[in-house]
Amino acid sequence: MTVPFTTDHSALVSRLRAAGCVYAEDEADLLLDAADSPALLADLVARRIAGEPLEYVLGWAEFCGLRVAVDPGVFVPRxxxxxxxxxxxxxxxxxxxxxxxxxxxxxxxxxxxxxxxxxxxxxxxxxxxxxxxxxxxxxxxxxxxxxxxxxxxxxxxxxxxxxxxxxxxxxxxxxxxxxxxxxxxxxxxxxxxxxxxxxxxxxxxxxxxxxxxxxxxxxxxxxxxxxxxxxxxxxxxxxxxxxxxxxxxxxxxxxxxxxxxxxxxxxxxxxxxxxxx
Structure with a gap:
């Protein structure tokens, strides 16, 4: 059954937490900021819930105060x-x-x-x-x-x-x-x-x-x-x-x-x- 999608922050946090995302609140903020439409947000959240690294979903990682582009398959900076x-x-x-x-x-x-x-x-x-x-x-x-x-x-x-x-x-x-x-x-x-x-x-x-x-x-x-x-x-x-x-x-x-x-x-x-x- 398809889960109705919502842009509500608390509902998004609940979905991410249920999927095992430890930092669900922070991730919800980042995903909401990254999407300029409900359709794009739905896609990003689905990818994250499916287990794709957040950095690949967002397209970037934070490292030493810098925002660094990270493509799928590339080692994510720790x-x-x-x-x-x-x-x-x-x-x-x-x-x-x-x-x-x-x-x-x-x-x-x-x-x-x-x-x-x-x-x-x-x-x-x-x-x-x-x-x-x-x-x-x-x-x-x-x-x-x-x-x-x-x-x-x-x-x-x-x-x-x-x-x-x-x-x-x-x-x-x-x-x-x-x-x-x-x-x-x-x-x-x-x-x-x-x-x-x-x-x-x-x-x-x-x-x-x-x-x-x-x-x-x-x-x-x-x-x-x-x-x-x-x-x-x-x-x-x-x-x-x-x-x-x-x-x-x-x-x-x-x-x-x-x-x-x-x-x-x-x-x-x-x-x-x-x-x-």
């Missing part, structure tokens, strides 16, 4: 990833050269552009839908978005010249993907979620690549689960990086930051040199 942005801002000098790997919608790239004022900034992702979405979000900034696996699509001449690499790479162990909430498991690209047998397969490759692509004194910052930090720090140290762990209780977030040491007698090649061309 609030906890703000810790990666905070850590990057804390360790990086002025006007850095920055690459955001596994960029998804480009949300982290957008936040870094505002926080760091980089002299040069680029993003990359292996998922074609994510690349298209990120290019749309970053077009006004003129930020290039490369399509390919981690560092592979970057021009070779940039090797050894980056001040900062960030990556919100997948870190969910393969066996745990099926335990993720349906909104992620059924709607987001598996390549953005599955981190291999122990969740660190992609992050180990980020570490190995960072050694070759960072300038001396440069940093790599990644997100991980708290339980993975010992193994991940060991992986960074094994390739010659100096790791440290940052945790934010409020965000329920963990980041690992690792620095490429400056050779003895050398000086950090960061903040102020020319951008790669």
């Amino acid at each position: 609030g906890r990833t703000a810790l990666v942005v905070d850590v990057a801002a804390a360790v990086t000098g002025p006007a850095p050269a920055v690459v955001d790997l596994c960029c998804g919608s480009g949300a982290t790239t957008l936040a870094l552009a505002r926080r760091l004022a980089p002299r040069w900034l680029a993003a990359a992702d292996i998922d074609s839908a994510a690349v298209a979405c990120a290019r749309r979000n970053l077009a006004r900034l003129g930020v290039p978005v490369f399509s390919g696996d981690l560092f592979d699509p970057l021009p070779p001449r940039w090797r050894g010249r980056l001040d900062l690499v960030v990556a919100n790479a997948p870190y969910v162990p393969t066996s745990a993907v099926e335990l993720l909430p349906p909104e992620a498991r059924l709607h987001e690209a598996p390549v953005a979620l599955d981190g291999g047998p122990d969740g660190l397969a992609v992050l180990r490759r980020v570490a190995a690549g960072a050694v070759r692509w960072l300038a001396p004194g440069g940093h790599v910052v990644v997100e991980a689960a708290e339980a993975q930090t010992d193994a991940l720090c060991a992986a960074f140290a094994e390739v010659g990086l100096v790791p440290a762990v940052r945790h934010d209780e409020d965000l329920e977030a963990t980041a690992v930051v690792a620095r490429l040491p400056v050779p003895e007698g050398g000086s950090p090649d960061v903040a102020g040199g020319r951008a790669p061309h």
Whole structure:
């Protein structure tokens, strides 16, 4: 039986709550704001009640105070990833050269552009839908978005010249993907979620690549689960990086930051040199 549709806020909240939406009141406000007609509202609500992520229904997600367009299938930016942005801002000098790997919608790239004022900034992702979405979000900034696996699509001449690499790479162990909430498991690209047998397969490759692509004194910052930090720090140290762990209780977030040491007698090649061309 078809449920009569209503634009009444309290009735909409009840429908969303019955469908399992934890933040039903907030979602009702957002859905009402997004629709310019009862017909469109009915469609948006039906999609949400069917289990489609709210961000896909709205077409955007909030991240670090920014409204970021998110297309269906593209990894939805999580609030906890703000810790990666905070850590990057804390360790990086002025006007850095920055690459955001596994960029998804480009949300982290957008936040870094505002926080760091980089002299040069680029993003990359292996998922074609994510690349298209990120290019749309970053077009006004003129930020290039490369399509390919981690560092592979970057021009070779940039090797050894980056001040900062960030990556919100997948870190969910393969066996745990099926335990993720349906909104992620059924709607987001598996390549953005599955981190291999122990969740660190992609992050180990980020570490190995960072050694070759960072300038001396440069940093790599990644997100991980708290339980993975010992193994991940060991992986960074094994390739010659100096790791440290940052945790934010409020965000329920963990980041690992690792620095490429400056050779003895050398000086950090960061903040102020020319951008790669």
